[in-house]
Amino acid sequence: MIKSFFDNGKIKYIENASLKKYNSYRIDSSCKYLVFPKNKEELINILRELKKEKIKYLVLGNGSNIILSMDFYDGVIIKLDDLNKVTYNGNNVTAEAGCSLIKLSLETVEKSLEGLEFASGIPGNVGASTAMNAGAYNSDMSKVIKEVEILDDNLKITKLTKEDLNFSYRDSLIKQNNKLIVLSTTFVLKEGNKEELMSKIEERKHKRMTTQPLNYPNAGSVFRNPKNMYAGEMIEKCNLKGYNINGAEVSEKHANFIINKGNATGKDILSLIEKIQTEIKNKYGIELKLEQIIVK
Numbered sequence: 001m002i003k004s005f006f007d008n009g010k011i012k013y014i015e016n017a018s019l020k021k022y023n024s025y026r027i028d029s030s031c032k033y034l035v036f037p038k039n040k041e042e043l044i045n046i047l048r049e050l051k052k053e054k055i056k057y058l059v060l061g062n063g064s065n066i067i068l069s070m071d072f073y074d075g076v077i078i079k080l081d082d083l084n085k086v087t088y089n090g091n092n093v094t095a096e097a098g099c100s101l102i103k104l105s106l107e108t109v110e111k112s113l114e115g116l117e118f119a120s121g122i123p124g125n126v127g128a129s130t131a132m133n134a135g136a137y138n139s140d141m142s143k144v145i146k147e148v149e150i151l152d153d154n155l156k157i158t159k160l161t162k163e164d165l166n167f168s169y170r171d172s173l174i175k176q177n178n179k180l181i182v183l184s185t186t187f188v189l190k191e192g193n194k195e196e197l198m199s200k201i202e203e204r205k206h207k208r209m210t211t212q213p214l215n216y217p218n219a220g221s222v223f224r225n226p227k228n229m230y231a232g233e234m235i236e237k238c239n240l241k242g243y244n245i246n247g248a249e250v251s252e253k254h255a256n257f258i259i260n261k262g263n264a265t266g267k268d269i270l271s272l273i274e275k276i277q278t279e280i281k282n283k284y285g286i287e288l289k290l291e292q293i294i295v296k
């Protein structure tokens, strides 16, 4: 039994855990077990047991790019929050998967290191953001990644270089193969001017505050931009700003954001997404592709 495995191994977990505070849409979903491995070894032991007992599992980062479509996840959700060490070696920085990307971005700039300042407004963790190839302002994770320490499906740890990982726009080999888990990421940064980088960050923060609906729960951009077009603009032209399904609403501030104005469920968000996709298809003949990940 997985519960006695957790108890015997003194593994930190919550049974029948609410996931509301672990996803940025604040969807009120829950899971059978939410587990917090202390280190890599414990993570591997947990995964070995889950595989043996054929229990479904999911590694969650900061929950800022997911739609929890189920009311209850009958399995184990693994949070890597305790894998959060950062090691500096000259201009190389290695951060474990559970590190906050915003914190890392600010910390590297504080040390006059340039390269991660694009990420100062991306509320994800290093592991997921590596897998998603998160990015902004014409930069992304792949531009500064040197190598990634991966745990594969056979629970073997390997190091893959940037070239191995097939990065492209918000995509990578890791995202394509959801059995691969990022343990840590090594970045190559360069020496920069702290004050200049800080003022860039402040300017962008101000821009985000004025253009994004940050006062409501959301999970960033909902759709990828089609080639040479902006999803937000297209949605706005379909007069969908403010369109609401049970609290899930197309933001008035930025049409490529869905906000949770009340107690929207994952299903409400998905219904709204379907509505937007249908309207866009009718008007433009284009299939808008989702940037967010649906958890079932």
Ligand SMILES: Cc1cc2nc3c(=O)[nH]c(=O)nc-3n(C[C@H](O)[C@H](O)[C@H](O)COP(=O)(O)OP(=O)(O)OC[C@H]3O[C@@H](n4cnc5c(N)ncnc54)[C@H](O)[C@@H]3O)c2cc1C
Binding pocket: 024, 058, 059, 060, 061, 062, 063, 064, 065, 066, 080, 097, 121, 122, 123, 124, 125, 126, 127, 128, 129, 130, 131, 132, 133, 134, 135, 136, 174, 180, 181, 182, 183, 212, 214, 218, 219, 220, 221, 293
């Ligand atoms: C206000 C706001 C602004 C945003 N702005 C941006 C932006 O400018 N650019 C951008 O790219 N994104 C943006 N996002 C989206 C989001 O923050 C990023 O996609 C981020 O990288 C997701 O990280 P996370 O830790 O929250 O991932 P989660 O949502 O927790 O997980 C995303 C996926 O990664 C998987 N995963 C989690 N951990 C690991 C791991 N260790 N190894 C492998 N897979 C893993 C999960 O299973 C899931 O499939 C924004 C979101 C919000 C709410």
